[in-house]
Amino acid sequence: MTAQRILSWTPAAIVFDCDGTLMDTECHWQDARLRALREFGFTPAPGFTERAKGLHYTECGVLMAEEAGHPELGADLTERLLGHFGALVADRPLTMPGARRLVEQAARFAPLAVASNCPKEVVESSLGTAGLLDRFDHVVVPDDDNGIRPKPHPDVYLTAARLCGTDPADTLAVEDSHCGIEAAERAGMRILGVGPWPAERTMALVDLWVRSLDEPELRGWAGDRVPAQIPGNRPTMKP
Structure with a gap:
């Protein structure tokens, strides 16, 4: 596990899973x-x-x-x-511990997207009820008409990165399940895993694992990404 690939890095975009990562569903x-x-x-x-x-x-x-x-x-x-x-x-819509704060911090310095295996209306409804939906630039779910296959295929992550205008290698995925982590790894993203300590096969795919999005090292990392405004009001990092 290479934690510094996350903690010393500023991603060009962040793509979150929803169930079990942002929402306690x-x-x-x-x-x-x-x-x-x-x-x-x-x-x-x-x-x-x-x-x-x-x-x-x-x-x-x-x-x-x-x-x-x-x-x-x-x-x-x-x-x-x-x-x-x-x-x-x-x-009973519930957010995961630390999810709201991390999303609000991250939205200051990077475009955000959600990549989920759930129906889009379910994702948007749960995030909307939690007051988080407007923080995300894109919500991507499997779509047969557009050839977007569900996780563990990488399609939802690749599509999210494309919509955010970033290369997958410059994009952070935040996930809680082996299925989703496999999808993000196949997309070529750096991966932050969250939840109870996982099996060895899952741990081998992530750069950093935290028990909760509320962990101090993660809050400190997000808080240190100080944004500077550029034309169009899209936050970016100061040199």
Whole structure:
């Protein structure tokens, strides 16, 4: 792990994952998965939560159906999953510790984007309710019409960097799941991982791992990126 590749560096843009990174929605996904499975009389196998974390919701529905031994129910389980998740998020939107402060600090010196496997309306609704949506220049999600595949494909990250006008190598990805970290690594970005200490295979892909976006070293790093105004009011770094 090369922490200094993050802590001594100013990215040209920052792309955040949403669920589990900015918004505390992983508990909602867990509840939604369990509710959908129980409605069909199924119980998830051990380790299912980790296998499902970070997957696009359609892929998660397929996984649920396969693990239940009824692959023909993939579409039905996907529909139930998304319905339950949307209701839970609307009822209790929560930001992750430190997310609001980091986003507000980062927005002073770099364009920001979100790259998520969730439907765009869900991402925008949850960020809007949390008062964070207007901090982001772009929200990128999988899109069949435009050939944007879900994580772990790199498409959402590559698209976010392009929209921000930056090279992926000059862009920081902030992620909490192996699926998302793999996508960012395949896009060629530097990676900040966040959450409980991960498996070795995940740790091998990140430059810096923090337990929370509220950790002092991360707050200090973001606070030290002092912006200077340039034409067009886009913040940039002073030499």
